Amino acid sequence: MNVEYFAGPLGVIVLALAGHYLRWPRVPEIIAVWVTVTLIGTGLLSYQGILVGNWPAILVMIVNLIAATSAWDSIPWGHEHPNMRRRRYYVWWPLFWTALIAIALASNLAVAWLAIEFSTLASGALIVEMGSRRALEAAWKYIVIASVGLALGLIGIIFVYGSLRYQALGWNTLNYSNLAHVYRHIPLIVREVATIFVVSGIGTKVGMVPFHTWLPDAHSEAPSPVSGLLSGLLLGLCLITIVRFIQAVPLPSSVGFSGPHLLLAFGTLSLVVGSLALLVQRDIKRLLAYSTIEQVGIMAIGFGIGTPWAETAALLQFAFHAVIKSTLFYTGGHLSVVYHSKRLDKITGIARDHRTLAVVWATGILALAGLPPLGLAYSEWMILQALWQNNAVALLIILTAALVLTFAALLYHLLRGLWGGLDVSPAAVGLARESASKISGPETATAGGGQH
């Protein structure tokens, strides 16, 4: 693993502690600049890898990009939440970032597992830092459910390691390259059991549907800059860890519970449940959380199809989703502060009251709904095409229906948010016109009346 990538988080911790004890002004700004410098450094360091399509290089670039936006968003967010203890926030935040980089770079299943477990703890601690009872409850469920899931995943990893113990390579046994080389020596039944354990165990962290119960709570109660990291990066990276495992240790497709089958099944379930739940949401961040479940489902379907085209599509979906969803979580956080509520029926009339937030929010939601010139439309189209090429017609119909439903639900919430709460009944419009004519005099009133 390339150690230089961890200079970024380390620098944040040093800056946060130094800033605290030396009483620097503007510590969050300094940290945000440092994270941006890290992002540029990462770009310079790994642009060759990105150009040739090297997955870890691309993933690390996405991670650092979202980390930079999260660091910048932490500045206004910190002003909005003065009770948050800044020093603790800026210790857990870089630890969470470290775990994300480690998951992205891991070429070893054991390292990936340890990093995923650690990411649970760091992000859980950040949720607790919110201090409210709801946050405490969400963090407790998150840590307990995710830890149990990961323990099950570890059983699978131990089985794989146990059946390759003759290699005597230590933890290098679990390198993906080594696994891909010797997987035939693992007995079939062990491979089956291990695949089920790893997919459902780490799948708990992905938030795929039977195991998603912690996800909406944790995402809605976390600090918004952290929600962005959780939803945009962590879930997708855990999914990619599963994909790396099932690619390294494949099963014959005649086996009922092979990795791609499980991914397709869980992905479809997540897609359906996520898109159905969107319409009835009342909380702005839970809306985004359920949309994340739906998006992760689409990614899982893409990876489950398994052709290079579908995998590229799923990776693109991950990248676009990371950018869009993190932006939406930041915006949602600011909106809920501006309106003093996270309830969607209170956050109305954004277009009238907060122009900038309205533009960002509308663009983000439209992108998420899959409006064509914006990214997700393209990758979703690619996945539909891959399904068509693989003759998976039933899945194609489900995905199309779910995408239409998602579009409708998101647009409903968007329109209500932008213009809801404005009284547009004829009586109210007439009153408004009268009062306008009283203020501005008869000439403008007749001119305005003529136009309407």
Place this chain on the structure above:
Amino acid sequence: MATAGLFVFLAACGLLWSRNMTHGVWFLAAEGLALTVMVWTSGPLTAATLWIGFATLTIKSGVIPGAMHRVISQWPTEYRQDQPLPFWAYLVAAGLVLAVGHVIQLLSPSGLILHRALFFYGLASIHLGLLMVVSRRHVLSQVAALVGIENGLVVLAASVAGALPTFMELGMLVDLLVAAAILVWMSRRIHRQFKSTDIVALRRLRG
């Protein structure tokens, strides 16, 4: 080695069964001690196993039970008791332990299992820990259950792989230490903010 595994299993049974949290903490410490003995007797004593043993002893029967004990002793007596275990839990526990035998039958043709008795104790402890997470209601019972599952995993690993790589053992220990620290810290906050140690109090977020 198998005897140490047996002790881990018995302590897991005790952990599930006991309502008194102070006893639970002692069962947890006993599990840690049995694991240490297992690590030290599982093969020739090398520097690596010596260190893993010491780390296990310090963390699993020192720091974690100690922190839990300290928190419990600060609470009034009514918060030191868990609710009685529901009747179905006993049936499920028996079923889960018996199911391990079936798993052994299923996996033994593959040659995965080095040590059948140890495999039984490990998987049975994990099963009891999982049952404990869903049937026990005290917040610290859940922490104890997570640590118990982790202990069962170590026994399971010893039964199929001899020992896990040093790097993984230590990584798991550190992760467990951080997890237990955060959860114990959270259970103090739950007690303070909710005036309860029953996880049924955590019911605001649903759907």
